[in-house]
Amino acid sequence: MLRSDTGKLSLILLMTPFVLWIVLLILLPQLGITFVSLREKIGPRQYEFGFGNYIAFIQEPIYWNTLLRTAWMSILVTVMSLLVGFPIAFYIAKIAQRRSRAGLFLLCLIPLWVSDLVRAFGWIVLLRETGLISGALQYVGLVNGPVEMLYNDVTVVIGLVYTVVLFMIVPLVSTLDGMDNSMLEAGYNLGGSRLTVFRRIIVPYAMPGIVSGCIIVFMLTAGSYLTPILLGGKNSMWFTEQIYDQFITRYNWEAGATFGVLLLGFTSMVIWLGLKLTGQNLASTVAKD
Structure with missing residues (x-):
């Protein structure tokens, strides 16, 4: 009896910080944002509940075009991170x-030793028209003048891949580390080529790690703010910038909350579609034996 009570107390003590984290820092703030998004301003300090903010979002093409563009760019960054991270994780x-x-693994962790802001400014130092790469190109005579490599989609994608690729590598390493080498040997012994073994054995076994890494990378990329703004400049057209403008620049908390809820809902839908297309589910992906 005493041992049972001790086990229950230990479980409560272990779970309490996690539950408080989920409730206080995730659930309650999201419920608050959803509540604010449903308020329609009809006068000074006068509000009524409705879906007017969501209707206004749909009626403004620049808003949902920016959301779709952010989703497309986030998917591209996720694919690029997978292409870069998978060989590293397998090695x-x-x-x-x-x-x-x-x-x-420590070398992969080094970029996380500095903040996103410092990493973004590092790319600016490298890629601006007076930066190191432009100066080197001029020095060797490949170009006649300064070359501006900032403020375009390619730079934004490169900066984001550099920022999030570690979060692709970690789940892939964890998954691939559990694969028995005898599976690969059996594939080769049965006459399979490297491509066949990769396609029929390695990829299916690594699929939970691939999906979990893609989920993390996609959510981090879609919710990124500093890297797209600093590297993309005025041409970034990132949805988080629209959210920032509504909250901070226009003081329109109702619209900003609406954009935040829509971003969460849209990215969750994309992840759900990805799970359906790959035949995976969150239980097998997050908690694979």
């Missing part, structure tokens, strides 16, 4: 010696 998990894995 760390299956090829590198066990003693060197920790060092390789």
